[in-house]
Structure formats: C-alpha cells, structure tokens
Amino acid sequence: MSIYRDGSKRTQPLNTSKAAVLRAGVLEEATAAAPQPARHRLPDERHSITHKFDIAGHEGYITVGLYEDGMPGELFLTMAKEGSTISGFADAFAQAISYALQYGVPLQDLVDKFSHVRFELAGMTKNPDVRFAKSIVDYIFRWMAAKFLSPEAQYRAGVNVPEVVTTPEQLTLDVAALGAGAARPAAEGVRSTGASAPVKSKFAAMQNQEDAPPCSTCGSIMVRSGACSKCANCGTTSGCA
Numbered sequence: 001m002s003i004y005r006d007g008s009k010r011t012q013p014l015n016t017s018k019a020a021v022l023r024a025g026v027l028e029e030a031t032a033a034a035p036q037p038a039r040h041r042l043p044d045e046r047h048s049i050t051h052k053f054d055i056a057g058h059e060g061y062i063t064v065g066l067y068e069d070g071m072p073g074e075l076f077l078t079m080a081k082e083g084s085t086i087s088g089f090a091d092a093f094a095q096a097i098s099y100a101l102q103y104g105v106p107l108q109d110l111v112d113k114f115s116h117v118r119f120e121l122a123g124m125t126k127n128p129d130v131r132f133a134k135s136i137v138d139y140i141f142r143w144m145a146a147k148f149l150s151p152e153a154q155y156r157a158g159v160n161v162p163e164v165v166t167t168p169e170q171l172t173l174d175v176a177a178l179g180a181g182a183a184r185p186a187a188e189g190v191r192s193t194g195a196s197a198p199v200k201s202k203f204a205a206m207q208n209q210e211d212a213p214p215c216s217t218c219g220s221i222m223v224r225s226g227a228c229s230k231c232a233n234c235g236t237t238s239g240c241a
Helices: 018-033 084-102 107-114 136-148 151-157 168-183
Strands: 048-055 058-066 072-079 223-225 228-230
Touching: 048 136, 058 136, 072 084, 072 136, 084 107, 107 136, 107 151, 136 151
Parallel strands: none
Antiparallel strands: 048 058, 058 072, 223 228
C-alpha cells in the first residue's frame, strides 16, 4: 500500500462507500431480472392457410402461417389489381401483425382491437361468415376469429355462428331443471314428459339469419326482433318502434 498527497497524481481513486456499492449491486440485479420479450419464430417448414376474399369486387388473398398447435404465427396479405400504395400498406400491416403474434400478443386482443374498423374498401363479400366487411382490416380479423377462435369470441366479433352451441354447463343445468320439474306434485299442474327441452344458446339469435339485411347505419348483419330486424351492433331497427 502506498500513500500519496491528494492531487499529486494525474489519476487517483475516487472516494466510495459501502452503501454506494450496495446500491450499484441492487441496480444491476434489477436490470438483470427485468423480463425481456422473446420472439417465437415459426419453423422453416410450416403449414399455412390461404384464403381468397372478395370485398365489393376487390379481390385479395390472406395467407396465415401456423404453429405446430394450429394457431397463427404470421400473416401475408396480397391485394389483386391494386396500386403500389395499397399493396405497400397491406404488406407493412401484415408484417406488423406477424411480429405481434410472434411476440405473444393474443389473437383475441387483436381481433377485439381491429374488428369493425371502418374505411374504404368496404362492401358485401362472398364469405357466409362475414357477409359485410366494413374494411379490409375488419374482414381479415373477423375471418381469423371464425377460423381460430371460440364461438364466444366469434359472437363478439360479429361473425355469423351457423349452429347452436351447447356447453356442458348448459346441459347440466337443463337436466337439473328437468329433474326438479318432474319432482313437483301433480296439483301444481306440472307434467313430466320424459324428454329434455331444447337447450337455448346465447347464440340462438344468430341462427337462421341467412336472409337478414345489412344495417343501414353500420353495415352489420341485423337479427330478427319479432316481425322486424334489429342491429345488435348499433341498435338500428328496420322501421319498427
């Protein structure tokens, strides 16, 4: 150990303390422990789905690359006979969605965010699940909801659900209600038929709506309300009070 007069050397150690060293150590640990986003890339060889769409006469193609579990991991969007500006924006948007999916953003959140976004191009389609597209973005995510998400998510996204969905919980409740009805005394006017009543789903309002018109306000497919039709999205009716 050598002793020097303060200021006699060009370089010299700075004053320090044990508390400063501890604070520096805590800061390093906190920095090292901070979670970092991880990108889950698709394998070099992957399955994919290509879907052709037609919105008011404008055609395009959606290609979705799939992970091993069948969930989407990338998106490619190709517009047919469109200018370079629209094609460039479509390609950039598809790349952004691909990065979001690979970094773990749930498809449900993307569907909730981008469904029913309205801008041109908009119009009728040939897809029975998405009869009216409010924009290309709206069509993409409602189609992905119909392809990859649960019936509940499809209902929220405004996708036409073709059949009644009966969950095990609903079936259990129906059987319990039937048993309770059979146990009532005959004086109450309840007669057991031995057959279960049909279970109604919350999607029942969406059934048999193939001839339902689009809403004049927002473009969503309307549902029957008595003798008239009502829009479940904005509340517009077809002229009834």
